Amino acid sequence: MKPILVFVEITAGAPRRASLEALGAARATGAETVAVFCGEASAAAACNGAQKAIALGGDSSSPDALASALADAVKNNDCGGFLAAATSAGRDLAPRVAAHLDAVLFSDCTGLEVSGDQLAARRPWLAGKVIADLVSSADVFCATTRLNIFTPSEDTGPDSCDAATITAKPKARVTSLEAKASARLDVQEAPVVISGGRGMGDKEQFKLLEDLSAAFGNAAVGASRAVVDAGWRPHSEQVGQTGKTVSPQLYFAVGISGAIQHLAGMRTSAVIVAINKDAEAPIFKVADYGIVGDALEILPVLTKAIQAVKAEA
């Protein structure tokens, strides 16, 4: 099989977890794995699973120029595959790279298989109402990997690093980034997601979910469409068919009845806990564990219990 090139995002000098997962997905196919990133060559060794690394120099502020450099790297290294994590940057860049290579793209994959000499992708359609197994007849197999699905490789990255340069003339450039106020995890990245719905009563009660999230330390707060439409929470937190699709290790649905659009966005979570007043709510059909009752009474007790668990650890 030809090598697979993986776009790796570097934050604070190290690869993002999501990119390590994409590298792990590439490595698991048995193909030679080439990591490409913008930044210092010293990051190569942390690109676990890669046998080869390329540091891209030049101005990386233009997504179109960067995509063009990534497509060139795919061609110059005679790669048969291109992968990126399905992050904001990955979802923005991968279709551009695919178009440069005149290849179809499979976004947000939850599985990658090798059959014979060919790669096959598994990915949800209609936000997970059906699961599609897909093959591509393109010369280069292009895909993005859903976060929290693939396991990073335990092999360290290469000792050496090649260099290439972004040279295309930019058509668009990122001119500023207003960093988030806190180092809050995104719902798609967090290993624990705590989502609230109408059953929270009002906007202020989301403080109880924030508290539970803080007790975990590695959690993000999510929201149902109803509370986003009501203006209680930002759209960036919405889980479901017109929001984000998440697959954390642990998902709490609190005061969420479980409309089909919401279930579509979270049903690939490893463990689902539902807390709802209504024992007949559809959310209990997909949850692993449920507590029937008033979320506003249960949450403070649950937060204390999680704090105690974390204090022990």
Next chain:
Amino acid sequence: MNIVACVKRVPTTDAEVKVAADGKSLDESGLSYMISFYDELALEEAVRTKESHGGEVTVLTLGPSSGTKEIRECLAKGGDRAEVLADPGWLSRDCRATAKALAAKLKDLGADLAFMGRVATDRDNAAVGPMVATYLGWACVTDAISLEIADGKGSAKRETEQGLETIEFSLPAVITCNKGLNEPRYSNLRGIMAAKKKPFEESPAELVENQASVSALAPPAPRAESRILGTGPDAVPTLIDTLRNEAKVL
């Protein structure tokens, strides 16, 4: 300004979907359709851009030749004319073939700005917008939540895991629209009446072969039966114990 809103007809989001007997495609019986949620935002942004800068809004779709009801609705909401690229195989058309057909038409139309949804809520691929821009050599901003256009240039904001990015770009450009960019208007009777007189053209889509093929389509694996651990705050210790010792996630 020559503005195009690219929209897609997709199964309604409340639809229960079934796999057809071939195990590779959707069972179309009983499905009803809507314009993809984010494409409604694209249409609204196209109409608003026309309202502030002048010009014309073409509603462009690749879809079935029978699926005109949803496209008429786009004209009732402010589109000036519709172009349907008819594709009998639209339900299984892949992102590359779709992007190439749309790119060819956008070039023909001489568009300055093309708006699309962030993602279509059927295949959830979020690929066609940036692919179209790349095939045309245009600028592209994905997931826009704000947009300003002036003097042949634009500035847009998008939310990433790191924060809020500002992107400056030149026209022509493809903008994919995210929730927060605008609140789409509803159609009114006057709009619906006016839509009946607006130009509505249909031509066969210029198609390349799909590269993607489906080897299997299946409902998601059923989850294990759920267990109600108890009622009210008293159930919390049982939940903690279960998450720790059975699910092993604590």
